[in-house]
Amino acid sequence: MNWDQIAGKWTEMKGFAKQKWGELTDDELDQLSGKRDQLAGLIQQKYGLAKEETERQIKEFETSCKC
Known part of the structure; x- marks a missing residue:
C-alpha cells in the first residue's frame, strides 16, 4: 500500500x-490526518x-498495511 x-x-x-x-x-x-511528513517528525x-531510521520504520509500515 502506498x-x-x-x-x-487514515x-x-x-x-x-x-x-x-x-x-x-x-x-x-487525529491531528496528523495521514500527513506522512508530520508523522515522521512526531516519531522522531x-x-x-x-531521520533515516524513522523513514525505514514508516516504509515498513507502508508495506505491512494490507487494507
Missing part, C-alpha cells in the same frame, strides 16, 4: 499506526530516532 492510499484511509489506518508506535496518542494521530520527537 502512502496516498494510507492517507485516504481513520482506519491510525489504529495500525498506534500499534506500531504506541507512544503516539489518539489526539496526535517521541522516540528520539534519526
